[in-house]
Amino acid sequence: GLARVHIGRRYRLGVMGGTFDPIHHGHLVAASEVAARFDLDEVVFVPTGVPWQKKGRKVSQAEDRYLMTVIATASNPTFSVSRVDIDRPGDTYTVDTLKDLRRERGSDVDLFFITGADALSHILTWRGAEELFDLAHFIGVSRPGVPLGVKDISHLPAEKVTLLEVPAMAISSTDCRQRVGEDMPIWYLVPDGIVQYINKRGLYRDNDQTIPEDH
Numbered sequence: 001g002l003a004r005v006h007i008g009r010r011y012r013l014g015v016m017g018g019t020f021d022p023i024h025h026g027h028l029v030a031a032s033e034v035a036a037r038f039d040l041d042e043v044v045f046v047p048t049g050v051p052w053q054k055k056g057r058k059v060s061q062a063e064d065r066y067l068m069t070v071i072a073t074a075s076n077p078t079f080s081v082s083r084v085d086i087d088r089p090g091d092t093y094t095v096d097t098l099k100d101l102r103r104e105r106g107s108d109v110d111l112f113f114i115t116g117a118d119a120l121s122h123i124l125t126w127r128g129a130e131e132l133f134d135l136a137h138f139i140g141v142s143r144p145g146v147p148l149g150v151k152d153i154s155h156l157p158a159e160k161v162t163l164l165e166v167p168a169m170a171i172s173s174t175d176c177r178q179r180v181g182e183d184m185p186i187w188y189l190v191p192d193g194i195v196q197y198i199n200k201r202g203l204y205r206d207n208d209q210t211i212p213e214d215h
């Protein structure tokens with residue numbers, strides 16, 4: 001047959017890290033919007049292990065957060081879920097997440113780390129910050145009520161960071177947990193299967209779990 005050199009386009013993998021306690025439509029819209037704008041082949045959701053930024057509040061078991069993430073993403077053929085952070089012992093650091101994914105997926109994959117614009121401005125305080133920009137491109141998505149001026153990222157390498165406005169979704173996991181604790185509905189804030197999973201497992205009923213985090 002005809003010898004053919006297939007010069008494939010590099011695979012573009014979005015990485016959406018989060019506590020996902022619970023996952024909600026804000027996360028899903030953000031991932032979907034970034035996937036479309038950046039022509040991503042796949043977005044992998046990566047529930048954190050021990051979220052060190054969130055010490056001081058009770059975080060649901062990793063297995064519950066993992067399963068909710070699987071339930072919420074199952075119907076989208078370009079969404080997947082990775083266990084790298086929940087299977088790695090100790091605190092979760094983004095630099096380890098990206099290194100593990102690169103190891104698993106190979107070197108011919110471009111990584112796009114998706115994060116809230118609020119978290120992005122703190123990026124240089126993360127452990128391994130100097131390595132992060134070699135591992136991935138960073139996309140900060142706007143969140144309603146959390147504006148980010150250009151000056152906030154002026155200290156980050158411009159070719160490695162993009163800010164993107166996504167359709168406004170004033171939804172947070174903190175608010176969802178609080179609502180469950182107060183017997184208020186979370187229908188339409190989270191996928192139907194997540195409402196049902198939360199009820200089935202009795203999550204967020206204990207008011208100790210609903211203390212809002214302070215960042």
Ligand code: ATP
Nearest residue numbers: 017018019020026030115116143169171172173174
């Ligand atoms: P919590 O209220 O417990 O902090 P959260 O809603 O912020 O939860 P996380 O799991 O902490 O959810 O978020 C994971 C990522 O998704 C973060 O980068 C966060 O900025 C982003 N994100 C969360 N909610 C939204 C939203 N409504 N729109 C866009 N991005 C969001």
Ligand code: MG
Nearest residue numbers: 116172173215
């Ligand atoms: Mg948060």
